Amino acid sequence: MSETAGGKHRQRSYVSALQVAERAGVSRSAVSRTFTEGASVSAATRKRVIEAAEALGYHVNHLARGLIQDRSNIVSLVATDLNTPYQAGLIHALTSRLQRAGKVAMVINTSGQTQSVEKALRQTLEYRADATVVLSGQPPGSLIQTCLTNGQHVIMLNRDDAVPGPDRLMVTNRAAAREAFLHLQAAGCRQIALVASEVGTASVVAREEAFVAAAAEAGTTVQVAHFGPTTYASGRALGRQMLARPQRPDGVFCVTDLLACGFMDAARSEFGLSIPDDLCVIGFDDIEQAGWSSFDLTTFRQPIDQIAARIISLLDEPPPPGTQREPIAFPAELIWRRSVRGTRR
Amino acid sequence: MSETAGGKHRQRSYVSALQVAERAGVSRSAVSRTFTEGASVSAATRKRVIEAAEALGYHVNHLARGLIQDRSNIVSLVATDLNTPYQAGLIHALTSRLQRAGKVAMVINTSGQTQSVEKALRQTLEYRADATVVLSGQPPGSLIQTCLTNGQHVIMLNRDDAVPGPDRLMVTNRAAAREAFLHLQAAGCRQIALVASEVGTASVVAREEAFVAAAAEAGTTVQVAHFGPTTYASGRALGRQMLARPQRPDGVFCVTDLLACGFMDAARSEFGLSIPDDLCVIGFDDIEQAGWSSFDLTTFRQPIDQIAARIISLLDEPPPPGTQREPIAFPAELIWRRSVRGTRR
DNA sequence: TCCAGCATTGCACCCGCGTGCAAATCTGTC
DNA sequence: GACAGATTTGCACGCGGGTGCAATGCTGGA
Structure with a gap:
C-alpha cells in the first residue's frame, strides 16, 4: 500500500482514480464507470469502489473530465456593479439555481478597466465554460462573437446588441x-x-x-x-x-x-x-x-426568479446552429406602493 | 490543411494547440512554450505562433493546464445571502481583485438546503480550486476539513470555527x-x-x-x-x-x-x-x-476593500503545513453620522 | 450438457497540454 | 574555420479520466 515512488517526496494531495482502483482491487475503468452516470458496473463492484473512494477521500477531477467530454458544467456570469441590489439579486438567484442544477458559476466582474474585462472574458473561454450569461456591462462584441464561434451558449439579459447568435431575455x-x-x-x-x-x-x-x-x-x-x-x-x-x-x-x-x-x-x-x-x-x-x-x-x-429559472432551463436547450431565436419577454409588473398619489387604477 | 478525419463530422469547436502548431509550421511544444511564462522560445517562432493563434482564435485550455500543474487558478468564494448589501460588496471587491490577479472566482451560494450546500462545496474540490474563501454561511466542518486535507488553502472571514488550519480574518x-x-x-x-x-x-x-x-x-x-x-x-x-x-x-x-x-x-x-x-x-x-x-x-x-486586498495577498502566501497562523484583525472604524445625539467625542 | 445472449470487466487509446531530455541550431571566441 | 557553450527545438511521456472494443463471466433455455 505504501510504495515510496522514489526520492522525491510525493506531496500530491488529491487522490486519483488509480489509487481508488488499487484499494478496491478493480481496474481504473471500473472506478471511472462508477462515477459516470449510465455506465455499466455491477452493484458489487460499485459498492467496493464507493467504499474505497470514501475511505480515501476521492473526488472526481472535473478538470480532467471536462477535457474528455464536451461539457465542463461551468457557466460564467458576466456582470458589472455586483454590489448593486439588482445585480446582487440576479447573481444570488442564478448561483443558487445553477448549483441545484449541478452546474457551477464562474463570476466575471466587468466593473474594472476594459483591459481587465477582456482578460476576464477570455477566462470564460480558457476554462471552456459551457455558457456565458451576460447580465450587465458592455463586453466588446468581438469577444461575444468569439464565445459564439467557439460553440459557447451565450445568453444576454436586457441588452440588444446587434450580434446575432445569443439567446436574449428582456423585460417589457x-x-x-x-x-x-x-x-x-x-x-x-x-x-x-x-x-x-x-x-x-x-x-x-x-x-x-x-x-x-x-x-x-x-x-x-x-x-x-x-x-x-x-x-x-x-x-x-x-x-x-x-x-x-x-x-x-x-x-x-x-x-x-x-x-x-x-x-x-x-x-x-x-x-x-x-x-x-x-x-x-x-x-x-x-x-x-x-x-x-x-x-x-x-x-x-x-421578475428575477422567473428570469433566473428561464436562464437555467435555456442551458438545457442548446441553440439551433444557424438560426436566431426570438427574444424572450418578461412582463414588468407594477408594484403599487405609496410614492404616487391615488390608488391602483 | 483540411483533412476530414473520417465519416463523423468533426464538430469540435475549440482550437487546439496542435492546429496552431500546424499552421505556424512548428511543433506543438513550441506553441505550448509560447503561452507558458518563462519557457524558452525564440522571438521568431513566438511571433509566428502568436499570429497563427490569433488567426485561428486559439485559447489555452486551462482545464488541461490545471491538470498538469498543481494550480488551477480557481478560487471559490463561499457565501450565503449574496443579495445582501454587505455580502454583495464583498463578492464585488473580491471578484474584481481576483481577476486583476489573473485568477478566476467560482461562487458557491450556501443559502439553499444543506444538501445542496454540501454538493456545491464538493464542487470546489472537484474543480481543484486552489483556495476556498468562506465569507458567510455555516459549511459543515467536515467539508472544510476535506478541503484542507486535499491541500486547499482555506480562508475564513469573521468566523471562528474550532477547526485548525484555515487562515482567519476578522474585524474587531x-x-x-x-x-x-x-x-x-x-x-x-x-x-x-x-x-x-x-x-x-x-x-x-x-x-x-x-x-x-x-x-x-x-x-x-x-x-x-x-x-x-x-x-x-x-x-x-x-x-x-x-x-x-x-x-x-x-x-x-x-x-x-x-x-x-x-x-x-x-x-x-x-x-x-x-x-x-x-x-x-x-x-x-x-x-x-x-x-x-x-x-x-x-x-x-x-473595511471591505482592505479585507479583500488582504485575502488576495494571502493567496500568494500558502500556509505553512503544520502550524496555525494567528487571525488577522481589522479595526472596525466608527462612521459618525446623525442617528446618535451629540457629536463625535 | 451445451451454447446463445447479455451484463461486466479490463485494455488501450485519447482528450489538450506542460516539461525533461537529447538533438539540433546558433553564438562567440580563438 | 573550428569548437565549446548557450539557446532553441522536437520527441515522448504523463496529468486524470471517459469510452470503444474485445475478452470474460454469468444466465437461462433447449
Whole structure:
C-alpha cells in the first residue's frame, strides 16, 4: 500500500482514480464507470469502489473530465456593479439555481478597466465554460462573437446588441415606461420628468424613449435629465439640481430604483418636499429597498426568479446552429406602493 | 490543411494547440512554450505562433493546464445571502481583485438546503480550486476539513470555527461593540438595548457579548432581543415589538445595518419617533444604505476593500503545513453620522 | 450438457497540454 | 574555420479520466 515512488517526496494531495482502483482491487475503468452516470458496473463492484473512494477521500477531477467530454458544467456570469441590489439579486438567484442544477458559476466582474474585462472574458473561454450569461456591462462584441464561434451558449439579459447568435431575455421596458407616464398623469402631475443616468444601457434607453414617446402621444413634453452612473448618488444629484428649477417637477419616472431612492432623499432632505403630496415618484426594478417604508416606492418589478429559472432551463436547450431565436419577454409588473398619489387604477 | 478525419463530422469547436502548431509550421511544444511564462522560445517562432493563434482564435485550455500543474487558478468564494448589501460588496471587491490577479472566482451560494450546500462545496474540490474563501454561511466542518486535507488553502472571514488550519480574518467586533455602548451612554440614553437576529454567526455573537459585558462593567443592564434572520424585516419586527414595551428603548445597538434600517423604519413609521431625538441607533457594517440620508446611520465600517486586498495577498502566501497562523484583525472604524445625539467625542 | 445472449470487466487509446531530455541550431571566441 | 557553450527545438511521456472494443463471466433455455 505504501510504495515510496522514489526520492522525491510525493506531496500530491488529491487522490486519483488509480489509487481508488488499487484499494478496491478493480481496474481504473471500473472506478471511472462508477462515477459516470449510465455506465455499466455491477452493484458489487460499485459498492467496493464507493467504499474505497470514501475511505480515501476521492473526488472526481472535473478538470480532467471536462477535457474528455464536451461539457465542463461551468457557466460564467458576466456582470458589472455586483454590489448593486439588482445585480446582487440576479447573481444570488442564478448561483443558487445553477448549483441545484449541478452546474457551477464562474463570476466575471466587468466593473474594472476594459483591459481587465477582456482578460476576464477570455477566462470564460480558457476554462471552456459551457455558457456565458451576460447580465450587465458592455463586453466588446468581438469577444461575444468569439464565445459564439467557439460553440459557447451565450445568453444576454436586457441588452440588444446587434450580434446575432445569443439567446436574449428582456423585460417589457417600453410598455412599463408608457404605463409609468400614464400613472403620473392620472395622479395629476403637471411637470413630469424623466430621470436617468448617462449610461446607455439598452433597457435604460428603451425606458426613456418609450416614456418620452408616451408624453408626445399625450400631447405633452417631459423634462429629461441625465447624470453620471446609475447610482443613488446620481439620483440625489439630479434631485438637487432639478428640484431647484423654476418649473419644479412634481412627478418623475426614474429609470432605476436606485436613482429613485436618491431623488426622493434629495426631495425630502434638501427641499422638505413630501411624497407623494408634492412629488410623485416611480422607479424600476423593485429592489429590496423600494419596499422599505422610508421609500415605499411604486415601481416595476423585474421578475428575477422567473428570469433566473428561464436562464437555467435555456442551458438545457442548446441553440439551433444557424438560426436566431426570438427574444424572450418578461412582463414588468407594477408594484403599487405609496410614492404616487391615488390608488391602483 | 483540411483533412476530414473520417465519416463523423468533426464538430469540435475549440482550437487546439496542435492546429496552431500546424499552421505556424512548428511543433506543438513550441506553441505550448509560447503561452507558458518563462519557457524558452525564440522571438521568431513566438511571433509566428502568436499570429497563427490569433488567426485561428486559439485559447489555452486551462482545464488541461490545471491538470498538469498543481494550480488551477480557481478560487471559490463561499457565501450565503449574496443579495445582501454587505455580502454583495464583498463578492464585488473580491471578484474584481481576483481577476486583476489573473485568477478566476467560482461562487458557491450556501443559502439553499444543506444538501445542496454540501454538493456545491464538493464542487470546489472537484474543480481543484486552489483556495476556498468562506465569507458567510455555516459549511459543515467536515467539508472544510476535506478541503484542507486535499491541500486547499482555506480562508475564513469573521468566523471562528474550532477547526485548525484555515487562515482567519476578522474585524474587531468586541472593541466596536464596547464603543457602541459607551457612545449610547454618552448620548444620554437611559434604556439601552441590543438588537440581533437568531442566527448565531461568530461575529454577531461577539458583538452581542461584548455589548452586554460593557453594560455590566458600567453597572447597568441592557435589553436584549433576538428575532429571525439577519434582515431588514427582522429589524422592523423587533422595532415594532420592542418600542411598544413600557420601558421603551431610547438607544439601540443593532448588530447589523440591515437590522438597524428596519428598526429605524419601524420607529418612525409605526411610532412616529424622531431619530436621534427620541431614539439613538448604531449599526454595524456600513452598508451603502447606511449613508443614505433617509437613514444617516452611525455605524461601524467593515473595511471591505482592505479585507479583500488582504485575502488576495494571502493567496500568494500558502500556509505553512503544520502550524496555525494567528487571525488577522481589522479595526472596525466608527462612521459618525446623525442617528446618535451629540457629536463625535 | 451445451451454447446463445447479455451484463461486466479490463485494455488501450485519447482528450489538450506542460516539461525533461537529447538533438539540433546558433553564438562567440580563438 | 573550428569548437565549446548557450539557446532553441522536437520527441515522448504523463496529468486524470471517459469510452470503444474485445475478452470474460454469468444466465437461462433447449
